[in-house]
Amino acid sequence: MAISGIEIYKMLPKTNCKDCGFPTCMAFALKLAAKQVELSACPHVSEEAKAQLAASSEPPVRLITLESDGHKLEVGNEVVLFRHEKTFYNKPGFFFLVKDSEEPAAITARVKEIDAFAVNYVGIDLTVDGFAVKSEGEGAALAAAVEAVRAGTKRPLILIGDDPQVLSAGLGKLDGEKTLIATATPENWEAMTDLAVAHKASLVVTAGSLDELAELTPKIKEKGLPNLVLDPQVSNFNDGVVKNTILRRMALAKNFRPFGFPIIAYPYKAGVPEVEIALATQAITKYAGFIVLENFAPETFYGLLVLRENIYTDPQKPIQVQPGVYEINQPSPEAPVMVTTNFSITYFSVANEIESSGLPGFLLVADAEGMSVLTAWAAGNFDAEQIAKDVKRFGVEEKISHKSIILPGHVAVLSGELEEELPGWEIKVGPREAVDLPAYLKQVA
Amino acid sequence: MALELPKDKWSGSVQEVVIGATAADGGTRTAAVTVGGETTMPFVHFEAETPNRPVLALEIKDFRPNDWSTLLLDVWGEATNDPGAWAKAAEEAGADLLLLSLSLTDPEGNPNTPEAAVKAAKAVLEGSGLPLMVYGPGQAEVDNELLVPVANACQGERIVLGICEDKNYRTLVATAMANGHLVVGRAPMDVNLSKQLNILIKDAGLPLDRVLMDPTTGALGYGIEYGFSVMERLRLAALRGDAMTQSPMSVNVGFETWKTKESKVGDDVPETWGDWEERAISWETITAITLIEAGADIVILRHPESLKRVRAAIDNLITAPELS
Ligand code: SF4
Numbered sequence: 057m058a059i060s061g062i063e064i065y066k067m068l069p070k071t072n073c074k075d076c077g078f079p080t081c082m083a084f085a086l087k088l089a090a091k092q093v094e095l096s097a098c099p100h101v102s103e104e105a106k107a108q109l110a111a112s113s114e115p116p117v118r119l120i121t122l123e124s125d126g127h128k129l130e131v132g133n134e135v136v137l138f139r140h141e142k143t144f145y146n147k148p149g150f151f152f153l154v155k156d157s158e159e160p161a162a163i164t165a166r167v168k169e170i171d172a173f174a175v176n177y178v179g180i181d182l183t184v185d186g187f188a189v190k191s192e193g194e195g196a197a198l199a200a201a202v203e204a205v206r207a208g209t210k211r212p213l214i215l216i217g218d219d220p221q222v223l224s225a226g227l228g229k230l231d232g233e234k235t236l237i238a239t240a241t242p243e244n245w246e247a248m249t250d251l252a253v254a255h256k257a258s259l260v261v262t263a264g265s266l267d268e269l270a271e272l273t274p275k276i277k278e279k280g281l282p283n284l285v286l287d288p289q290v291s292n293f294n295d296g297v298v299k300n301t302i303l304r305r306m307a308l309a310k311n312f313r314p315f316g317f318p319i320i321a322y323p324y325k326a327g328v329p330e331v332e333i334a335l336a337t338q339a340i341t342k343y344a345g346f347i348v349l350e351n352f353a354p355e356t357f358y359g360l361l362v363l364r365e366n367i368y369t370d371p372q373k374p375i376q377v378q379p380g381v382y383e384i385n386q387p388s389p390e391a392p393v394m395v396t397t398n399f400s401i402t403y404f405s406v407a408n409e410i411e412s413s414g415l416p417g418f419l420l421v422a423d424a425e426g427m428s429v430l431t432a433w434a435a436g437n438f439d440a441e442q443i444a445k446d447v448k449r450f451g452v453e454e455k456i457s458h459k460s461i462i463l464p465g466h467v468a469v470l471s472g473e474l475e476e477e478l479p480g481w482e483i484k485v486g487p488r489e490a491v492d493l494p495a496y497l498k499q500v501a
Numbered sequence: 502m503a504l505e506l507p508k509d510k511w512s513g514s515v516q517e518v519v520i521g522a523t524a525a526d527g528g529t530r531t532a533a534v535t536v537g538g539e540t541t542m543p544f545v546h547f548e549a550e551t552p553n554r555p556v557l558a559l560e561i562k563d564f565r566p567n568d569w570s571t572l573l574l575d576v577w578g579e580a581t582n583d584p585g586a587w588a589k590a591a592e593e594a595g596a597d598l599l600l601l602s603l604s605l606t607d608p609e610g611n612p613n614t615p616e617a618a619v620k621a622a623k624a625v626l627e628g629s630g631l632p633l634m635v636y637g638p639g640q641a642e643v644d645n646e647l648l649v650p651v652a653n654a655c656q657g658e659r660i661v662l663g664i665c666e667d668k669n670y671r672t673l674v675a676t677a678m679a680n681g682h683l684v685v686g687r688a689p690m691d692v693n694l695s696k697q698l699n700i701l702i703k704d705a706g707l708p709l710d711r712v713l714m715d716p717t718t719g720a721l722g723y724g725i726e727y728g729f730s731v732m733e734r735l736r737l738a739a740l741r742g743d744a745m746t747q748s749p750m751s752v753n754v755g756f757e758t759w760k761t762k763e764s765k766v767g768d769d770v771p772e773t774w775g776d777w778e779e780r781a782i783s784w785e786t787i788t789a790i791t792l793i794e795a796g797a798d799i800v801i802l803r804h805p806e807s808l809k810r811v812r813a814a815i816d817n818l819i820t821a822p823e824l825s
Binding site for chain 1: 504
């Protein structure tokens with residue numbers, strides 16, 4: 057169980073010297089109990105207390121960092137089981153599998169294509185995070201495959217194999233990088249640990265059962281390697297939920313240190329593209345930190361990238377889009393002007409409906425503090441004054457040959473005031489719901 | 502050593518609800534569908550088994566829709582011109598139940614009529630033995646005008662009438678009570694609003710074993726995270742014993758995903774979006790599986806291939822794994 061603030065306080069110097077940046081030792085103790093500060097912020101704590109507190113001051117799910125030339129991926133540091141309780145912090149990394157039995161030229165070509173893939177979603181370019189190179193033979197083959205991969209990408213790598221000597225040949229090609237190697241087992245863990253330590257790599261650990269896994273990770277930590285990733289051997293949907301839930305619940309709710317690490321998922325093992333996508337979907341929703349895929353297709357990878365963005369969005373913050381004028385379906389100056397708010401879902405549903413109507417239009421996204429139409433109106437963030445201000449600020453008048461603007465049906469009451477704010481403009485009232493926009497636009501067009 | 506599994510202790514459970522009536526129960530359905538009854542978070546098998554699997558509905562229309570993606574119109578083909586044939590095709594595609602969603606107008610643009618709605622519902626009941634949900638076009642007066650006669654004509658079939666909202670539920674609840682049907686209530690992605698609507702429906706006299714709730718979701722990329730979290734919160738509240746959150750959850754994934762640009766159209770989209778048909782099916786499948794992981798009991802879909810893929814995931818999800 058996690059140590060309470062009071063228990064921590066008893067171990068601190070109790071001098072209230074403020075060197076930690078907190079007014080009292082008690083205040084610091086409470087922050088430490090909530091895992092919001094590091095123990096090292098107190099310079100006066102005794103060695104004995106340090107040792108005792110070390111376990112409880114660690115994050116419940118260790119942060120694992122992969123790094124290569126110009127790229128860095130951080131996974132872990134999660135604190136909740138359900139995203140609404142706070143947020144999921146570090147998005148799982150997507151890695152595509154490469155086998156060292158493939159021709160080097162083919163490897164480079166495949167890696168280049170995937171590496172270059174970037175799809176835009178709400179203004180962000182989404183990409184793959186790295187590649188997993190799987191050994192199926194000798195060290196020389198792995199080393200050659202790693203070189204072929206490096207000819208196509210600079211992103212971080214995972215090396216997969218069970219022979220430490222073979223993996224060593226691959227790691228030899230990745231000097232100065234922070235790699236993840238897989239997989240340590242109850243049989244090979246000592247040599248694997250030595251290898252990971254020597255190369256500053258993180259290590260994936262697995263065992264035949266969760267019981268054995270819980271016995272194995274402390275041994276590896278003891279041997280000097282704290283950067284571990286758990287492979288619970290998920291091969292299907294049901295054990296994906298069950299095993300990942302057990303691991304994450306024990307790490308968070310029970311502060312069970314042997315499971316305090318990110319989880320790796322291998323949806324590619326399904327061997328069937330559509331099952332791979334479905335298992336990856338589950339991995340995103342259920343606690344995976346690294347997700348290894350094999351089948352690359354833009355049309356399916358796009359969906360997985362978007363799901364990851366969505367699930368890892370901070371639920372406390374409304375997501376906002378940039379206020380401004382958005383041109384949809386190449387509008388000419390005669391095209392209608394509609395107004396909505398900058399709450400991203402409101403924006404996307406409206407923009408999406410205009411887009412799918414096939415009719416051109418201007419969408420004025422007013423700055424309503426990221427709230428939906430009704431909420432913003434109720435909160436006074438979406439009124440005639442604000443709309444008129446944004447009409448001027450974003451130069452709507454210069455883009456169009458008419459002077460009329462369409463209000464969302466939910467705020468029809470604003471028409472009168474808006475006429476006063478925008479003299480000479482015709483104020484129209486559109487439908488309440490975005491879904492009715494296409495029909496409305498066909499009518500007014 | 503043996504790990505002590507981290508089991509949560511819950512005091513509540515999801516209400517069990519039966520949709521559809523067989524001859525033995527005064528209807529004509531070949532089998533009824535039971536949803537709900539869960540006593541754990543989704544598929545946490547080491548706490549308790551999942552008593553009823555999430556079920557999959559396919560949506561069909563009374564008239565060939567003019568606003569559906571051509572991918573859907575092509576895959577259902579001629580059947581879209583005949584609700585009875587469409588129902589049969591949907592049953593053959595593997596649906597557990599059907600959603601007949603009534604149109605606002607006929608293909609010529611004339612307002613839909615109670616006679617036409619009843620005719621379509623009857624055709625669907627003839628065409629397939631699956632339990633049925635019937636939704637109005639989504640405008641309060643029209644919904645009531647069309648659904649009351651449908652409810653009367655389907656008396657005893659234990660169909661689900663929808664959609665009840667806070668401003669329009671009395672008529673639907675009354676006709677559901679009079680004819681032995683169920684209702685689905687929808688609130689806009691908010692735990693408290695879902696609760697309040699359930700209170701209204703219950704106070705209007707419908708027992709809770711005849712109520713489903715639609716917490717509303719967005720599609721992948723269009724607010725799915727709100728649906729995901731509100732469903733997790735509703736399930737947690739249900740397990741903690743809040744009776745007004747214990748209705749099984751139904752989500753209309755087909756409706757939400759097939760209006761997104763990613764699914765609806767194949768032209769004039771970024772090249773990085775890849776193949777249209779596979780993208781559309783993935784969009785529907787990913788949305789469905791994500792919400793099933795969050796606790797959906799009924800998922801309404803539109804494409805038969807999505808149904809196949811989601812079905813495969815569910816088949817596996819509901820069986821307890823070996824924890825060696
Ligand atoms: S630095 Fe250490 S001793 Fe000083 S107030 Fe902070 S916790 Fe107490």
